[in-house]
Amino acid sequence: MAGLETDSRRFAAQGRKRLSPPGYIGRFAPSPTGPLHFGSLVAAVGSYLDARTHGGKWLLRMEDLDEPRCSQPHADEILRLLEAYGFEWDGEVLYQSKRKEHYQAALDQLVENGHAYPCACTRKEIADSSISGVEGPVYPGTCRDGLHGRAARAWRVRVNDVPICFEDRQQGRHCQNLQDDIGDFVIKRADNYFAYQLAVVVDDAEQGITDVVRGADLLTSTPRQIHLQKLLGCKTPEYLHLPVVLNEAGQKLSKQTMAAPLETGDAGSALIAALGFLGMDPPIDLSNASGAEILGWARIK
Numbered sequence: 001m002a003g004l005e006t007d008s009r010r011f012a013a014q015g016r017k018r019l020s021p022p023g024y025i026g027r028f029a030p031s032p033t034g035p036l037h038f039g040s041l042v043a044a045v046g047s048y049l050d051a052r053t054h055g056g057k058w059l060l061r062m063e064d065l066d067e068p069r070c071s072q073p074h075a076d077e078i079l080r081l082l083e084a085y086g087f088e089w090d091g092e093v094l095y096q097s098k099r100k101e102h103y104q105a106a107l108d109q110l111v112e113n114g115h116a117y118p119c120a121c122t123r124k125e126i127a128d129s130s131i132s133g134v135e136g137p138v139y140p141g142t143c144r145d146g147l148h149g150r151a152a153r154a155w156r157v158r159v160n161d162v163p164i165c166f167e168d169r170q171q172g173r174h175c176q177n178l179q180d181d182i183g184d185f186v187i188k189r190a191d192n193y194f195a196y197q198l199a200v201v202v203d204d205a206e207q208g209i210t211d212v213v214r215g216a217d218l219l220t221s222t223p224r225q226i227h228l229q230k231l232l233g234c235k236t237p238e239y240l241h242l243p244v245v246l247n248e249a250g251q252k253l254s255k256q257t258m259a260a261p262l263e264t265g266d267a268g269s270a271l272i273a274a275l276g277f278l279g280m281d282p283p284i285d286l287s288n289a290s291g292a293e294i295l296g297w298a299r300i301k
């Protein structure tokens with residue numbers, strides 16, 4: 001592999017390598033609602049290479065909280081595919097569906113400290129009475145001061161009228177005013193499932209995640225997660241949001257947009273395409289190599 005110098009390895013080489021981070025712990029956190037597609041592979045490759053390049057750990061977490069949409073067979077299929085592609089994760093896989101008491105404890109803590117409150121509003125009521133924000137209607141605060149005799153459906157966390165800013169390692173500085181852009185947001189849903197925003201904060205903290213590398217579709221979720229980290233007394237990790245893979249119609253690849261599932265036999269071509277997407281330029285002779293060899297090439301020593 002002589003001569004494969006790093007100048008074209010844009011993702012890892014353009015100054016985004018952190019200076020000797022102590023005890024780097026990264027993660028990949030797929031939702032097992034279906035097979036992995038190319039967009040999820042880019043997140044897996046990006047988070048894996050960043051962790052290994054920093055001599056860190058790479059943990060796997062199944063974000064299977066939304067039980068009607070997730071399944072163990074999908075989770076098993078994801079693990080088989082990652083293995084076939086040469087990924088090696090550290091420790092046991094964490095399943096969010098088995099950790100509800102941890103999310104409940106975080107909710108209890110927020111309620112006790114006056115940061116969370118029950119909400120009786122339906123989606124329709126909110127849509128009818130609110131302005132639109134970065135991700136749909138901004139919650140107008142109807143139940144902030146009480147339920148007014150109505151039954152609780154969901155739980156929300158209070159937000160403030162102050163910008164929350166962070167330096168993303170890939171996207172630069174990003175700020176959001178949660179009050180203007182989002183409103184008090186749901187942390188336990190009306191169908192009784194804990195919301196992604198709460199679970200991800202609890203798990204990133206308990207797993208000691210120092211660096212989150214994931215798709216930029218989650219950039220606008222990060223200020224909500226930082227807000228919860230502050231309220232729960234958790235450290236804020238470093239963030240690196242990777243460019244999102246779009247299909248020809250300009251839509252994000254997903255189950256809803258019918259993204260093609262990855263096949264276990266396509267490790268070489270899919271990994272090389274993922275490295276290309278991340279701005280690296282793998283040599284042609286790598287196309288016959290195994291997944292582990294390709295990932296080994298891409299790792300900056």
Ligand code: GLU
Binds near residue numbers: 063200218
């Ligand atoms: N489970 C999320 C997804 O599959 C990723 C969450 C995260 O990385 O924070 O899109």
